[in-house]
Amino acid sequence: MASWVRPRRIPIVRIVVIALFLAFVLAPLYWVAITSIKPSDDYLAVPPVWFPDAPTMVHYEAALFAYRGLQGLINSIIISISATILSVSVGTLMAYSLARFNTGGQHLSFWVLSQRFLPPIAIILPLFLNYRLVGLQDTHVGMIVAYTVFTLPVSVWMMFAYFRQMPRSLEEAALVDGCTRWGALWSVAMPLAAPGIVAAAVFTFIACWTEFFFALVLTSRNAFTLPTVFRAFLSFQGAQYGEASALAIVSLVPSIILGVLVQKHLVRGLTLGAVRG
């Protein structure tokens, strides 16, 4: 007898939805990537140029050197990484203290989060004036401090949620077994909180990497970050599409590397993966 194989259903709707979504996300990205290697004449050509005949790297050169994009990139890396490390380590310790010792009673933990309700514009001028006063204006240290403080509420809150769902008995077992508080934190709580720490670090890093407003006000020629470089392309003598696109591609690279590196942890961290044995 002929075997009765049920035809496999093709999930048409799913494919269409995913294709539309990809087109929506990737098409502009493709356009930016292509624009970054197009000769200037092709930017707004009609009909549009889908792939340039003579790809060029001049926009990259101009963006990185003439417009000091490379300096901005280096500044951004230094500032974002330092602020991330500081924010996440201080945030993790603070969150641990809030979650385990109920530090500050019921209200301190909420107060920390409430700091995020404050619009940056409300504090930027006082900050600017204070920075000028103490000489932190347009310095790396100044930016690192500002970003650390600015991102701390979210790192604290993420790690607080993480520690709170982690059973206390694990650390208590470690304490009775022979650890000090620090020992229990280091050898039991921290390894189990690693996915949460990774998630908090990614959030913090992205927040710092893309921040524009603080950087605009607090930096000028020395500690300026990558996002602020874009001003130069879009304000003066018309738009420098090629240079802007080139720098956009450059600024994407770290995010992509980061995403690939931590993808696995990130999912676990965001879903607050249960750590029970």
Added chain:
Amino acid sequence: MADVKIKGLYKRYGSFEAVRGIDLDIPDGEFTVLVGPSGCGKSTLLRTIAGLEEISGGEIAIGGEVVNDMRPRDRDVAMVFQDYALYPHMTVRNNIGFGLKARKMPQPEIDSRVDAAATMLGITALMDRLPRQISGGQRQRVAIGRAVVRNPRLFLFDEPLSNLDAQLRDEMRGEIKRLHRDISTTMIYVTHDQIEAMTLADRIVLMRDGVIEQEGAPLDLFERPATTFVAGFLGSPKMTFLSGRMVRVEGAVTIALDDGPRLPLPEGRIPDVADGRAVILGVRPEHISRATGPAAAPGSARLDAVIEFLQPTGSRTYATFRLGRAQVMAEFEAHDTGRPGETVPLDLNLSRASMFDAATQRAI
């Protein structure tokens, strides 16, 4: 090896007192079970001994040394938790060896101790697995192994069997008892399960609302409960409480059950209370037997009662009777019961039954 002495212990959470003035002396090598209903403060008491909770007042001494302000790691006690609390990111081997490593023992000695403990508990095949890769019963063994390997002077158990199914629980109960026989270290064991308490304990400490209601050997508490609370907590099926009054008639002393028969009290079991006083008679199923012979046995009262319903368990059958306004349960041989609706003569053993003052709920 160490004894534990607790004096006037208090533990407050805000204005709530979880432990309210506990005095307890636990001799070296004894298996003490803290038992009581949920929320009575057993875990809190155990955790203050471990040093996981700061105490609000009083004193705890382990092995003659006051440990009030000592860190948990310096108390040299081991604890087994209800949820096992195995470190999820470490293998079974590292879980068991963790405490030794934290105390900077040389690795070869750690290895030999861990292997010995694993052999004793029959978990040698699991050593390289993670906690999530083994079953509940195996996790409990690992948790016990982690405690045993340290050779502490005191073991603390907080409801270690309550997450296991019934069969495994019976098995592990036996193993814990065997462990105590083999190493005879002082053990304090918390449970809300009276069977666990009765079977494991050298001594039961029965708690209620943060205080000790009664302490003593399991059978002493069972046979001579100090209060109706203790009497009702220990024993399954539960003790039946019958309310009545003391009545003296023609020299004899009787308990007149409310709306029920009068039961003459035997010599030597007559409490020193005023005539007419409200009392409670506590009767366990095994205090009632089917009457044989023409008259009640000495110390017993004969009465006729109607069987309401039967609950056979296989080896025994529990028969429920109506007596006055209350129901009482009796324990019979499996085939010697009768039928529901039938009236049968019973002998109630009043020299074993308990009596309480209705006003104070204390034994008389």
